[in-house]
Amino acid sequence: MEVVTKLFTLLEDLTWGWSLIPILVIFGVFMTLMSGFVQFRFFDRMFRVLWPRNETADPNQISARQALMISVGGRVGGGNIAGVAVAITLGGPGAVFWMWAIALVGMATSLIECTLAQIYKRRTPDGAFRGGPATYIRHGLGESYRWLAVVYVICLIGSFAFGFNAFQGNTIAGAVNDSLGIDRLVTGCVLAIITGFIIYGGIHRIAKAADVIVPVMALSYIGVALLIIAMNLGELPRVLGSIFANAFGFEEAVSGGVGAAVAQGLRRGLFSNEAGLGSAPNVAATADVYHPISQGITQSLSVFIDTLLVCSATAFVILLGDVYVPGAEGVSGVVLTQQSLVHHLGSWAQYYLTFAVFLFAFSSIMYNYYLGETALVEFVNRPAAIHVLRVLVIGVVLLGASAPGATSVFFFSDPLMGLLALVNLVVILMLFPVAIRVLNDYRAQLKAGNERPVFDAARFPELDLDKTAWDPERNRPRQTSH
Incomplete structure (x- = not known):
């Protein structure tokens, strides 16, 4: 067991320890530049998906908005509450700026990887869509890279479906026990x-649950943060000044100065928004849209919501209060966020935070499970295998919630996620020219006056595409999302 532990520790050191964060940053900047700042050029189009009139007309399909909500539900988790507090404690207020910066460049990475998931998605026998990195490895790079898809699948199931679901269950049970005294x-x-x-209802039940839970979760939490900002409006310029001053070394809140701010901000931002990690494309592929770029644009919005809105909400709750003292040893993590809320709003806020943690973590459980299912069926598409995965995930959630020490069993989660991200980044770099061709097709249609570009698979005959997923007759205009 000690040998296994050392192996995974080494893997984590080789990925998250020194290589992965710089690579993700470089990839994000590269894709931003090479795509012509696509996340900013199409920023206004991201929000069109939110309105009901933009829903797909086919009730049997997952709409662009539903796929967005599942993705937001997965990205937004306990890390948005506890992780941001840790980043500020270790990196100072400047960490918030670098968290924002990596989200802005990560929006381009997310757009590219989710576009690739849409390009290579497959129609299932029940008429739905599936896809993701395992699919675009096999059909984009060819069967000679099947081994790489296998590595990806193992890493995804081990980290998200099992490891992270144990941690989410632990987070929920811990919060409920601490605030309400209910046994784990x-x-x-x-x-x-x-x-x-929910998971036995498949992707459609997950989508319907996410469509209700995620807006309530995100809007209520952001609403509470806006209330606190309004109550402390006079302090806002000071807080913003502190964020920027610490980000560039004009002030030093913690030991390590600007270096600590950069490291903690980038790390928290990347862990939270998952841009480039290869998780969100599995959900993006389920959406029924006209054009692959359409859902890529929509998935960029989920990065924006996660970091620029929800993580920022936590940051302002903490920095506008008196609980956090820069450089001082004291409370951290979820306790810092909880005490900051109580400072602003009174003792009832700790119960609200328990409710928020429950929704945040539960939405991540649904998302994590679906990622595991999508990866599994790429190679073992049998009902019995899916049933076994569902039973195991339910068991893992129960174990993680009821036995806090049990989460140490899943020490392999972060190292596997690191390897997962490296595999995905290598693949999207190899397939980047395909994504750019499809992006240029989208832009050309917009330039020609078509406000709702439609993808014609026949124009890309050399690609291994599922023509039934992009049937021009079926894909006729019926919505206005992009």
Whole structure:
């Protein structure tokens, strides 16, 4: 066991320790430049998907908005509450600026990887769509790279479906126990039952649940933060000044100065928004849209919501209060966020935070499970295998919630996610020319006056595409999302 632990520790050091964060930053800047700042040029189009009139006309398909909500639900988790507090404690207020910066460049990375997932998506026997990195490895790079897809699938299931779901269950049970005194086992059983009900309904039930939970989750939390900002409006210029001054070394809040701010901000931003990690494309592929770039644009919005809105909400709650003292040893993590909320709003806020943690973490459980299912069926598309995965995920959630020490069993989660990200980044770099060709097709149609570009697979005969997923007759205009 010690040998295995050392192996995964080495893998984590080789990925998250020194190589992965600089690579993700470089990739984000590269894709921003090579795509012509696509995330800024199409920024206004991202929001069109939010309005009901833009929904798909086919109730049997996952709409662009539903796919967005599942993705936001997955990206937004306990890290947006606890992780941001840790970043500020270790990196100072300047970490918030670098968190924003990596989100802005990460929006381009997310657009490219999610576009590739749409390009190579496959229609399933029930008429739905599936896809993601495992699919675009096999059909984009060819069967000679099947081994790389296998590595990806193993890493995704091990990290997201199992490891991170154990941690999410632990987060929920811990928050409920601390604030309400409810035993962890009781919370774990309830959580396992709800999880089972939703995941046994498949992607459509997950999408419907996310379409309700995510807006309530995000809007209520952002609303509370806006209330706190309004209550402390006079302090806002000071806080903003502190963020920028610490980000560039004009002030030093913690030991390590600007270096600590950069490291913590980039790390928290990348962990939170998942741009380039190869997770969100699995959900992006499910959407029924006219053009692959359409859903790529939509998925960029999920990065914006996660970091620029939800993470920022936590940051302002903390920095506008008196609980956080720069450079001082004291409370950190979710406790810092909780005490900051109580400072601003009173003791009832700790119960609200428990509610927020529950919604944040539960939405991530649904998302993590679906990532695992999508990866599994790429190679083992049998009902029995899916059933086994569902039972295991329910068991993992129960274990993680009821036995806090059990999460140490899943020490391999972060190293596997690091390897997962490296595999995905190599693949999207190899397929980047394909994404740019499709992006140019989208731009050409816009330039020609077509406000709703339609993807014609026949124009890309050399690509291994599922023609039934891009049937021109079926794909006729019926919505206005992009």
